[in-house]
Amino acid sequence: xxxxxxxxxxxxxxxxxxxxxxxxxxxxxxxxxxxxxxxxxxxxxxxxxxxxxxxxxxxxxxxxxxxxxxxxxxxxxxxxxxxxxxxxxxxxxxxxxxxxxxxxxxxxxxxxxxxxxxxxxxxxxxxxxxxxxxxxxxxxxxxxxxxxxxxxxxxxxxxxxxxxxxxx
Numbered sequence: 001x002x003x004x005x006x007x008x009x010x011x012x013x014x015x016x017x018x019x020x021x022x023x024x025x026x027x028x029x030x031x032x033x034x035x036x037x038x039x040x041x042x043x044x045x046x047x048x049x050x051x052x053x054x055x056x057x058x059x060x061x062x063x064x065x066x067x068x069x070x071x072x073x074x075x076x077x078x079x080x081x082x083x084x085x086x087x088x089x090x091x092x093x094x095x096x097x098x099x100x101x102x103x104x105x106x107x108x109x110x111x112x113x114x115x116x117x118x119x120x121x122x123x124x125x126x127x128x129x130x131x132x133x134x135x136x137x138x139x140x141x142x143x144x145x146x147x148x149x150x151x152x153x154x155x156x157x158x159x160x161x162x163x164x165x166x167x168x
Contacts, residue, residue, distance in 0.1 A: 065082075
């Protein structure tokens with residue numbers, strides 16, 4: 001199976017997209033294109049052969065306070081705020097539940113984040129804001145951990161690098 005995501009474009013059909021979280025469905029249909037035009041987030045989509053969106057995720061730059069990362073890591077960081085990549089949203093069509101599309105989208109997002117951090121925009125980690133307990137458990141399976149005093153979760157870029165080390 002070939003898995004390729006593309007930046008959201010006018011050719012992509014969003015109308016039939018539905019996921020279990022209405023806010024994620026609404027975001028794709030009503031806000032994602034505007035966020036891309038305003039350079040607030042990049043939205044990457046996976047679409048079928050008819051260009052119907054079957055899944056998407058967003059990436060943008062962010063920073064987190066050094067005080068939120070685990071103490072063992074804090075000692076190695078000299079700045080009060082740490083640059084990160086924000087995985088703002090990730091959703092797949094509800095008809096594809098249990099088929100691994102969410103996992104593929106996450107891996108694609110991590111790979112793009114790593115590539116950017118290696119040559120375009122420094123990033124210490126990938127950070128996400130899980131929408132609910134189900135999403136939190138999903139990210140935890142991939143090694144994300146909670147940030148101190150926050151609902152946010154993060155995965156150090158060094159961990160992401162290990163994940164893809166054989167693909168360099």
